[in-house]
Amino acid sequence: MNIDKQLVRQRFGRNLATYHEQAVVQRDIADTLASALLAACPAPRIRRAMEIGIGTGFLSRHLLAAYPAAEWHINDITPETFRWIDELSHNGPIHYHPGDAETIPYPEHLDLIASASAVQWFDDIPSFLAKAHAALAPGGILAVSTFGPENFVEIRRILDRGLEYPTLDTLRQWAIQANYSILHAHDWTRRLTLSSPLDVLRHIKKTGVNGTRAETWNRHTLADFHTSYRTSYADPEGNVPLSYHPIVLILQK
Template identity: 45%
Template sequence: MSDKDLLKNRFAANLRSYNSLAVVQERICEELAELIGTHVPGKITRGLEVGTGTGFLTRRLLERYPDAEWTLNDLVEASECFLQPYVGGRKTQCYWGDAESLPAFGRPFDLIATASTVQWFDNLPAFLNRTQEMLAAGGRLALSTFGPDNFEEIRATTGDGLVYYTSAELAGLLKQAGLTIEEQKEYARRLEFGSPTDVLRHIKATGVNAIRKTRWTPRRLTDFETLYRSRFSTSSGTVTLTYHPILIVARK
């Protein structure tokens, strides 16, 4: 099974829990939609969303640009049922599959938006080059991803995790792709959980676990609990999990 197949299966298995528990991702979508509204205040004709998930960003885009023609993409086709409440009466078409293999769709887009998706890509520079080609002159790419401090507790405890670009590296990739950054922001948000096991449950329920297949034996889980508590406990007895969002709006 490829990494993308494993990723697809894990997200598909956790769509319902994601919709209710991915509080950080939903807030990121709110913030990204606000940035988009600031930099694209008028109407648009054609938009593309990459990685719709359960529709956190989708519904905000459709509300803000109700007359636009939208192409919606996700790796997981089962996402469609979560989008149905938002797409009724709108001009939308869905393309299910790996966003790194997206077709050109024939006409340029005024806006390409993607939230909490590109950190999974095998070749982000190539994707950014393709999005630049798919944008109309003056069109915007709005994206959110995560920075190097994301899930720092997991990486420090297990040695496992995704490799993330820094803000400066992302800015460089966008410039190389022929895009001009209009706004870029980043911050850290720490959630607190009752135990390290609760952290693992949260990561599993939101589908954002590292894509490697991990076998949690009782011994390994005990060692993980002990080490995690020793490093990342708070004064109140909880443990932390760090998110490091990066949000960018860039113009062609």
């Protein structure tokens, strides 16, 4: 599907503060991605690096602490995010690149490109992998987290729409086709437990991840969603799940 990038930018921009508080899964994913990256890539190798889709700095705080002397290039489609970087300590220079990471030019000869929970918004992940490969120096690292097919599966089954998520095997195939070596690749699922289907909608709104289309809710559509979600997924206490399906990849040129 073609994603409305302007809608994504607007919704993340409006919800940055609540995202930072509510996006507990994305924070944990950034922690996991950083751990996998640091195991694969020691600090002395990273002199010039780029982070794509910084959000509120969940991954950035790890990167700037691990590679403090590197020259950093920072990107996000929502420029308001850059203020979170200004609050983090760093020694090396930082260059800001606002805009859609699928279309903006990348710096050359990068030792590292990293991105947490952003590339699922891209229209063409294989083209992104090729673009990143061209920007990396020989031996450079691409460290990425995204999401798999079980992500938000409850919502997508009820509404019959949402992002199209590749499997881990598909991502591996795309990486090999783009001439990467795979240093690390794994996925897992995590289910949040929320009090009601309406809390599910509040959660995704507060984390800004409802940017695929402009949704118009009314009393009837909300009631139908609430009934379908509870009928399909509620436990005996009335709580309902929301599934996340993170994927982490560490690739080398």
